[in-house]
Amino acid sequence: MGDDREAGVKVAVRCRPFNQREKDRGAKLIIDMNGAMTTIQNPETPNEEPKKFTFDFSYWSHDGYNEKDDGYLEAQPGSKYSSQRRVFEDLGQGVLDNAFKGFNCSLFAYGQTGSGKSYSMVGYGNNKGIVPITCDELFKAIEAGDKATKYEVTFSMLEIYNEQVRDLLSKDNPKGGLQVRQNPKLGLFYVVGLKKVAVGSYAEIDKRTQEGTANRTVASTNMNATSSRAHTVVTITFDQISKNEAGEETKKSSVINLVDLAGSERADSTGATGDRLKEGANINKSLSALGNVISALADLSGGKKKVMVPYRDSVLTKLLQNALGGNSKTVMIAALSPADINYDETLSTLRYADRAKKIKNKAVVNENPLDKLIRELREENEKLKKQMGGAMPVAGGAGMDPADGTYSKEEIERMRKEMEEEIRAQLLANQEQMKDMDESFEEKLKRNREEQEAMGAAQANTQDRKNKDPHLVNLNEDPMLSGVIFHFIEPGEMTIGRKDASPPPMIPLTGLSISKQHAVITFENNEATVKPGEQGAKTKINGVPLTGPTTLQHLDRVLFGSNHMYVFHNPLNPKAPENTPSKIDWDFAQKEIAKHKGFDTASAGMTKEQIIAQEQILELLPMVSEVNAISEELNKHRTFEVILISGAAMEGYGSKKGAKVVVKMKNLLNGNTWLWERGKFMNRRYMIQELYQRHLDGDEDVMKIPKEEDPFWEPPEDVLIGTANVFLQSLSYALDFDDKLAVTDYKGVEEGNLYVNITPCSDKGKPLDEDFFVEDPQELLGKPFHYKVTIKSAEVNKAKYSKGLHIKYKVYQDEDVTSTPVIKDTLSPEFKHHRIITYPAVNEDQLGYFEHGCITFQLYGVQEDSVNDNRLMKMTTKELRQMEQLQNPGMQRRQTISGEASEESKLRNELEVLKKKFERLEKKEKRIQDLCSEWKGKPAEEQQFEPFWRHVSAVANSSGNKLKTRVEILNTMLKGQKMLRAKQSSDGSGANVIQSQKAMQGGGTAGAQNGSNGSINSGNGSKACVIQ
């Protein structure tokens, strides 16, 4: 970085290696870097030119590295790999140099969650990031610096989550967070009461960072906040006090802001758009405001006039005003995922970075005589004091006469109050600052070191005990927050529970689903045993709910409540069960939980789509548990479950859409259900978390929230009861189809029957002549063809659907859905629906549709916000959920496959067609026989061969494929029979049907092989299952 005064924001991009999940699914690399150029390839259009970008720095950290023994990643000789050191040398060193010159500096990391922001900023293990190396180098430079200069360094660390500022160096933050105020003189915003600690060495900064990270981890675990939605800001102030030539003491100051931004993934990319409720009010406000500020600044720098830069729109942009648009040397590092699946997000990161590089800042050296600073502060103080005394707007003052009607008396009073408050706050801040200046840096250092000593002892102790004593160590979704919290297990009994329990537990935990006496761990003879502390306390060991005393083995996973996930370490008996991986991470622990909910988590042999669905399920499962726990605590009478629903179950057989992960919400009082797309659920979850947070903060309105604002509430919508498929093969032989069809839901459970009829007909809808004969479907080509769809009636099993029933379907390339009218107050509605479909000249596509396609009839039920059952109203959500689970014991026993049901009806249909064809052939055979015997019966003189031959061959030729057809018929009948037998004998158990069918089909991809595991692994993606 040069030291020219007006300089652009320097922008760097960095591409990380593939992670394990990406490797597992065979992700494609879509990023390339060449010199200053970065290219990105759209995986959908591999033949198109990749998009090109250029940046000040481009760091290829995707491959070409070796891992040293200590874990440090270094470049292989000759590779273009950029190590942590290299990144520091370009970016961190520049920051340092500028800080010494007295410029303010800022460093941002931008990118989606998991793209490597924290890796670059903070780093992992021995791969230290820019922040620690810069701090380390800062103190080295101070050591080597001018001895006549006094150096003063302070450190602070804060987090912005949901527009609230939390001091990460403080254990007790006020509810609602710290206030952000503007200094009227400088115009800059600052955080009121933020703890700033004086530091004298890198080790001290390191310890404070650990403290801040631990506080973040505790908060994120207790409040269910997602750390990826938080911005972390580390601020280092660096002052150099020396005498100038005139002998005056001057102070050169630099403020260094190091910002690890929240994940940039947009809510709309998860499909939240279209939700009745807007995205959780503040959840991404700071990040979108940052985007707007950057755009505005880029416009300004591009010469546009009259651009308002909206700094005031969010807490983050207020605090970073100087860093972005003013007096600062600013660097932005954009972290890029290399994987194809992240294309949209990565492209948007590159565009963001591209805009940022247009911003020009005017950094100035902050150097002032020390006396002047103190004098100014005093003067300011006096002025404020005077203002407190007078000069306030008073009713009757200039322009403030209530009589002139501009302002009412109340308004004037309110303005007066506001102003007074403002001045008082400024005065307070000012006095704080004066006090701060009165205390020498040495005194501050001493004070902070004392404080740290106590804390440091505990930290050192942790390091020491880690290798000696058994302990629980935390796991977090964010790798940066994993391995941060330690609970050591003392010999004897240790109690775990809520801190309001009496006697208080030895390990206090807060948060959802933590009981007062949650669990007890006993440690004896080098062995730990854990048992529930009270009935209903939710603990899971290696994914299995804890019901009685269980021995904990080395590296076992322990989940208390919904969020407190730990790994148990026992250095005294460090033998983990076989097949335990040496490094256990969050993903592993989540997979294990999913598996014990009856879900296959092996990814071998899965398609990419299935792996993505699996990832989404693993992501949603803990969120759904959490929302269920909040529903219980707030007594919302709702239960949620993750559902994998096949394209076929949603839009019909042969749907191109793969299986989709959705969340089902059910009203436990009236049985109404809703299906929420992943994005909508995530959005609601943030709102639900916010609501719960308000509840914890003692806000009583939470319990009386109007339904329009309630994230648990949704107006009733029609529910898809199930679908039934009619295959159209019969049409290709101009035969009609008339049958009772089973309506199955997405789990494959039969919900009722549907009576439909599909008949080839005249253009007026009259059935075709009995004699109309199609030998080969090809005969239909080019000719007009009409058929009639008749929906006669239905029968539905569940009484709750009597509020109204209707059917929707689409034929061939229909744009719009055809819908029957709603029939009310019956479970056996007569639809009497007809529709004639006409093809003026049948083409290949339409014929293909007859031969392989089907019509999917979707049966919908009307739901109403009915009067709730009084008996149920008396039960708690917790009791209702337990009851629900007893009635619907999850997927283990019920999981069936709707697509397979389609296979069955397809087969049945084929059988029907073949039977009819067979009948016809028999008729023909008979006809030939008749011709023969007729000929035989004729007198010899009339036995003319020529006409006889013509007759016979006409009939015979029309059945040229007779033999082949017969074989087909027999085979199909055989298959069909076998299958129906299997279905009958299995007594409705879905898993058995699958097995026998698989056996019949000679293998195929593995489905629910052992009949107990759910799986998303299916041949045509037409399977569905549920996980609670």
Ligand SMILES: Nc1ncnc2c1ncn2[C@@H]1O[C@H](COP(=O)(O)OP(=O)(O)O)[C@@H](O)[C@H]1O
């Ligand atoms: N340049 C890199 N080299 C090696 N591993 C990386 C790199 N960048 C990120 N990772 C790994 O990817 C994962 C996610 O990175 P992280 O920095 O935590 O993402 P973010 O902070 O953007 O959410 C971590 O496990 C991290 O170790």
Ligand SMILES: [Mg+2]
């Ligand atoms: Mg991070």
